Amino acid sequence: MSTATAAEQAQSLTPAAIRAAHELIKPYIHLTPLLTCATLDKIASTPQTASALVGTPFEGQAPATPHLRFHFKCENLQRIGAFKARGAHHALLRLIEERGEEEVKKRGVITHSSGNHAQALALAASTLNIPAFIVMPKISTPSKIAGTRSHGAEVVFSGSTSIEREAVVAEIQSKTNAILIPPYDDFNIICGQGTTALELEAQYTEKSTKSLDAVITPVGGGGLNAGVATYFSDKTTRVFGAEPSFQGGDDCRRGLGEGKRVEKVSTLTIADGLRTPVGVLNWEVISDKRKVEGVFSVSEEQIKAAMKLVVERMKVVVEPSAVVGLAVCLFDEDFRRRVQEQGGEEGWDVGIVFSGGNTTVEAIGKLFS
The missing domain is CATH 3.40.50.1100 (Rossmann fold)
Known part of the structure; x- marks a missing residue:
């Protein structure tokens, strides 16, 4: 796919295309639940310890005090998990x-x-x-x-x-x-993944009179993030991405910093669904600041900590890739300061896509042994 072709195709990625995709696939997919968890809201809204900021650009500064309310789109309960x-x-x-x-x-x-x-x-x-x-x-x-x-x-x-x-x-x-049929770098794949956002918004607005402040999704090949960003592109909801940093798994974040897509990635992060570089067409969407406001990365230990919280506090089984967005909200001080500054005392309602739950008891046991 040439860059010109990708740019042209990106113009056709619209909220209407996402809605059309949803009409077509509705008979074949589950309407997955949108869950909340007051305990995780409280944990995320508690400032990090000073020791947690050691070695970061925020060392020695007062920790952020964001107010976060989560709405988890449980695609781990989708067909095939x-x-x-x-x-x-x-x-x-x-x-x-x-x-x-x-x-x-x-x-x-x-x-x-x-x-x-x-x-x-x-x-x-x-x-x-x-x-x-x-x-x-x-x-x-x-x-x-x-x-x-x-x-x-x-x-x-x-x-x-x-x-x-x-x-x-x-x-x-x-x-x-x-x-x-490509795994992520494809117009129809992106439109299909974007239906996650359509459902998330509809389920949220059933119980709220306002719009979601933000949605954060994992970024591997970028199909989910590009689809979600496409759906919200004519709305006020901000869209962010999350990646693992291990062995350069944060290719999208690095590419955005350098102004150029990173073409090769070789990482054995525990977030195995996120080991691929962002696709060419997906990059056209994600690199557009009007559609995706930023991409953040988290460590292996932070991913494990977020996964542990979800399993123990929510009683929900997820794979490591699914919780990178939550990990950003819990541990990335840059993101947390953004919530504090832009959300003020009211804070943000954040939609988090749990992208999958394909793991095993043995794999979870090995992670935490």
Whole structure:
């Protein structure tokens, strides 16, 4: 995809496109709940300790005193346990509209993914009776591999980087002529993921007379963040992104600082769904300050601390990737000062997308052993 083409496509990413996607996929997805947690609100609204700021640009300064009220969009309870079911169904339904059911069935579809998009496309293909080939890194979570295979997809293993994955995809395509449905860098994928925001806003406004102050989502390939930002692009709600910092996993944050998309990422962060670089089309959206106000990053320990709080205080099972947004709200002093300064005494109502819950008891035990 050329930069010019991405720029042109970004112009077509509108709230109307998100609404149209939602109408198409509604029969195939769950309306996931929007939960609150007064305990987490209280914890997040408590200033951090002075020791927590040691080694940061805010060392020696008074900690921020933000007022935060969370609204958690629980995509961990979506079909296949992640928001990816939205984009996969939308992309496959649009592909059938464009190419015809006969051609798509004859050729089949292919993608590469560490797990959640893999399971999502496998489910969508099974539902619509389309053959599917899924390229997965050898180090993918066993439960995600099993989940993908359970829907009848043919799983082929690869190395962990996006370059290694794409090489195996090309090899299979040369043999099968399967049609690629990208995991994140795709117009229809982005529109499907953006339906998360449409539902989140509708569920929030059922109980509130005002708009959400902000929404924060994880950023891996960027499909979810770009879709959410697209939906809110004509509204007052601010959109932010969150990434893991481990081994350069914060490519989007770094790219925004440098004014240039980072093309390669090689990280083994525990947030395994966020190990990929931001896609070209997604970058066009996320790098537009009118749509995404900023992207923040958090450490492995901060991700684990946020995950522990969600499991213990909310009794909700999430994977590490799902809680990077919450971790930013809890630990990123720059973000917390922004809430304090812009929200004042009233504070902010923040929508947080729990992107997925595809983990296992063994994996959680290993994380916290």
